[in-house]
Structures are given as structure tokens and as C-alpha cells.
Amino acid sequence: MSRLLPTAPYRGTRDFLPAEMSVRQQVFGHLYETVERYGYGRYDGPILESAEIYEAKSGQEIANQQLYSLTDRGGRRIALRPEMTPSVARMIAANAGSLQFPVRWYSHVNCHRYERPQRGRTREHWQLNVDIFGSDSPNCEIEIFDLIHDVMGSLGATRDMWVLRVGDRAILNSILRDVVKVPESAHQQTMALIDRWEKVPAEKLREDAAEFGVDGRMFDLLESTLRSGAEVLPDLPDEVREASPLAQVMKSEAKDLFVFDPFIVRGLQYYTSTVFEVFDLSPENNRSLFGGGRYGDLAGLFTNQRIPGIGFGMGDVTLHDFLDTHGLLPEAKNEVDVAVIPVDDELIPASREVARTLRQAGIRTSTTLEPRKLGKELSRADRSGAGFAVIVGRDEWQRQAVVLRDLKGAAQHEIALADVVAHLTERLAPAGA
Structure with a gap:
């Protein structure tokens, strides 16, 4: 024992x-x-x-x-x-x-x-x-x-x-x-x-x-x-x-x-x-x-x-x-800004590629480590404090695109892969910056 x-x-x-x-x-x-x-x-x-x-x-x-x-x-x-x-x-x-x-x-x-x-x-x-x-x-x-x-x-x-x-x-x-x-x-x-x-x-x-x-x-x-x-x-x-x-x-x-x-x-x-x-x-x-x-x-x-x-x-x-x-303690920062989520295991290498690009742009990004259903991964990303999820789907990937989901408002839309960094950088910028 x-x-x-x-x-x-x-x-x-x-x-x-x-x-x-x-x-x-x-x-x-x-x-x-x-x-x-x-x-x-x-x-x-x-x-x-x-x-x-x-x-x-x-x-x-x-x-x-x-x-x-x-x-x-x-x-x-x-x-x-x-x-x-x-x-x-x-x-x-x-x-x-x-x-x-x-x-x-x-x-x-x-x-x-x-x-x-x-x-x-x-x-x-x-x-x-x-x-x-x-x-x-x-x-x-x-x-x-x-x-x-x-x-x-x-x-x-x-x-x-x-x-x-x-x-x-x-x-x-x-x-x-x-x-x-x-x-x-x-x-x-x-x-x-x-x-x-x-x-x-x-x-x-x-x-x-x-x-x-x-x-x-x-x-x-x-x-x-x-x-x-x-x-x-x-x-x-x-x-x-x-x-x-x-x-x-x-x-x-x-x-x-x-x-x-x-x-x-x-x-x-x-x-x-x-x-x-x-x-x-x-x-x-x-x-x-x-x-x-x-x-x-x-x-x-x-x-x-x-x-x-x-x-x-x-x-x-x-x-x-x-x-x-005196009520001056700052709030804890969220763990990540963006979660990159593949819809199936075969797309994990693609999700790592997207995450690498986001990290190089200075965006705190997590990726899926273990196979889970999309709904559970979205819930996990939300609990970690991420503001957005980048969903890598099979059809979208073939079109060199991903789905960007706003985890706070639940709205989502397809976006060209080449535009993801600029779009997220703008959305994640502090108010007034």
C-alpha cells in the first residue's frame, strides 16, 4: 500500500x-x-x-x-x-x-x-x-x-x-x-x-x-x-x-x-x-x-x-x-484568450498549425489534448476564460477557413484562415487601445 x-x-x-x-x-x-x-x-x-x-x-x-x-x-x-x-x-x-x-x-x-x-x-x-x-x-x-x-x-x-x-x-x-x-x-x-x-x-x-x-x-x-x-x-x-x-x-x-x-x-x-x-x-x-x-x-x-x-x-x-x-485587488486574468478545437482527431495537426500562428502573434492559445465532443470542448474553453473558439472543421479546412465562435455571445461565423490573426487581434484589444 x-x-x-x-x-x-x-x-x-x-x-x-x-x-x-x-x-x-x-x-x-x-x-x-x-x-x-x-x-x-x-x-x-x-x-x-x-x-x-x-x-x-x-x-x-x-x-x-x-x-x-x-x-x-x-x-x-x-x-x-x-x-x-x-x-x-x-x-x-x-x-x-x-x-x-x-x-x-x-x-x-x-x-x-x-x-x-x-x-x-x-x-x-x-x-x-x-x-x-x-x-x-x-x-x-x-x-x-x-x-x-x-x-x-x-x-x-x-x-x-x-x-x-x-x-x-x-x-x-x-x-x-x-x-x-x-x-x-x-x-x-x-x-x-x-x-x-x-x-x-x-x-x-x-x-x-x-x-x-x-x-x-x-x-x-x-x-x-x-x-x-x-x-x-x-x-x-x-x-x-x-x-x-x-x-x-x-x-x-x-x-x-x-x-x-x-x-x-x-x-x-x-x-x-x-x-x-x-x-x-x-x-x-x-x-x-x-x-x-x-x-x-x-x-x-x-x-x-x-x-x-x-x-x-x-x-x-x-x-x-x-x-x-480597500477593494484594490485586481481580478485574476483568464488562462487563455482563444481555444482552437478540431472537430475530430484527424484535424488535431491542423489545429496545432492554427494555434502556432496565433501564439506567434502573441495571442494566448490552447489546443485540444484529448478527444472530446465539440460541446464539452466549448464548455471547457468557456470555463478557462477564453473569449473565442476557433473550430477547425473538415469542410472549412479544405476551403482554408475556420469557424470563429464568440464564447460570450455564442455567435459564430466562417472566416478565412489568413484573416484569423488580424480579426482576433482586433477583437481582443483592450477598450480604447
Whole structure:
């Protein structure tokens, strides 16, 4: 007796059927087109990386709790990539001598994390990554923010559906040090606390803060200072404001692209200054969609040359939930445009000849693979989404003609074989094209 294996994927990962793939391809097709209009080149990299690069820079949550790691036959510790940024930093460092900085790169890769599967989180996700390497200029922030607006617009999202909230870790460090007077030894723990601020009850946050030396007075001052937003900036040392790319952006015309929010921290360890997240404003899906930030020298793990960077990663799971919430998911495309159907088996070679001509003209075309009655083949073609059937009959073929049937209106007529491509190309053209 044969052993039956599971038909479902590993928990927290997903299968994508053709209709779902059609929707994904349309969505990410818009994203690719938008990103490439800004001059970004697409790259890719291996799904297996040295585990050490994530343990060094991705942060404790990923390294200790979410990393899929193993030891290969050569005794090397490797991991399934949980994110792309350390990999691209490695690639930039390895090729720095031949690159012309600043570099604009993007990718669309699958990543793996041992998450607790829930809405917005799975153990495998596909992520669009967009990065600029080799510049400290605030113009990088402005370009990334502009790009985010165009990316969201390409999906049909309007400004009332989402908001870009931006913080700065260097500014936050100054708030902790110069305003709230949090002990230096407690800065990292306080930042981690702030990162959980909107997800945890206030009393729990207060209790946790007290455990690492932030007393009630400091906690209240911290909260009021963070909630003051940009009003805190004049209270910070001049050198902090002058060194912050974000502070410079806030003086430019780009200030209307985002909301300054000191509560934005981001959990990844390699961010050094600007950090940002895009949030859905719908009460039905009020959550962070994606984010990113500036890393002062992530490539320093692999080279002595300082190569700053800034970028973001947009995951497909939260993006799908956003589009679904706002009714922006495209409809799945039909599998084929035209089905070529012979009336008997002897005409199958003739039907392949017709199909080959249509395919060469760029028309998605299916042909009969197994003998079936004409009515069943027409029903099959209709269910596949085909708009037309080309019926190859014996008498018509002798006259170098076929029967063209409109599967939506059921009308049919004979047409010369030489005219089929031009006729179908015209009928299948989008309205207004």
C-alpha cells in the first residue's frame, strides 16, 4: 500500500494557484514598473546565507527566535534568508570596486522566518526590497519617500488610505540622553519598549520600564516628549539636528510627504538614523504595512570601505491585506484568450498549425489534448476564460477557413484562415487601445 503524503504546504507557508499567481503578477508588475522608472536595477541572490551575517546585524528577535538555520556537511552554519538587506550589503561590498556610487538596486525575493502564523504574518513571504547605497545625502530620503508615494499610487491607493510615519534613531537617542535623561545603559531597552508602545497596555510598559531603571517620572516625561512630535526638535543639541538627514528633509518641500513620529523605532539592529513605516489608516486593518530606514555602514561587516545605505522592504502578505481591505485587488486574468478545437482527431495537426500562428502573434492559445465532443470542448474553453473558439472543421479546412465562435455571445461565423490573426487581434484589444 502506498504511503499518502500531506497535500498541504508546511505550516505558515502557502501554495499559489494560477488565479492567485495572476493577481500577484499584476500587483508586482505595477511595482516593478514604478521602481524601474526611478532608475533602479533588479538583482537577486542566494536563499542560503551564512547564519553569522544575520546574528551580527539583524537583531536578537530574528537571530534567536525566527532564523531557520542548519549545519551543512562541511560543518558550516547556514540559514534560509529571513530578509534581504544583509545579503545585498554583502553583494555591494564584494563588488564595490566596479560599482558607480550611489547605487540604486531592487529585488523581489522569498524570505523565511519562524513566525507564529497569523493575519499579516506567515513563515514564508515574498518581499520587494529597494535600496540606495553610497550616499549620506538627505536627497536619498526624499527619493525613497517620493518612490513610496508613487508605489502606493500605482496600486490605486489614495492618500486617505495610508500614512508614512518617519522617525530618527539618532534624534531618539538624543531625546533619551538630553531630554529625558535615561541612563545610557538603558537606551537599547528603552528603544525596544518604544517599539512596542502601541501594542502593549501602558501599565505593562511602565512596569517593564521600571525594571531597567526608567522610573515613573522619566516614563511620563518620555511619553509626553514623544507625543510632542516635531516640537521636541528645538530642545535638542544643534549638532544632533545638523547631522540628521531627516531634520534636513523636514526643512524642504518634501516635508508634506510624511509625518514625523518619534515612536517609530524599527526592530532591526542595523538602522542608525532615519526609520519609517507605512501604516494602513483603515480601522479594519490598522497596522504597519512595510518599512525601512537608513543604515550608516551595514556593508562594514564585509569591507573596510564605508558604504552607507537606505531602503525599505515591502512584504506581499501585508500588501495583500491592504489591497483586499480597500477593494484594490485586481481580478485574476483568464488562462487563455482563444481555444482552437478540431472537430475530430484527424484535424488535431491542423489545429496545432492554427494555434502556432496565433501564439506567434502573441495571442494566448490552447489546443485540444484529448478527444472530446465539440460541446464539452466549448464548455471547457468557456470555463478557462477564453473569449473565442476557433473550430477547425473538415469542410472549412479544405476551403482554408475556420469557424470563429464568440464564447460570450455564442455567435459564430466562417472566416478565412489568413484573416484569423488580424480579426482576433482586433477583437481582443483592450477598450480604447
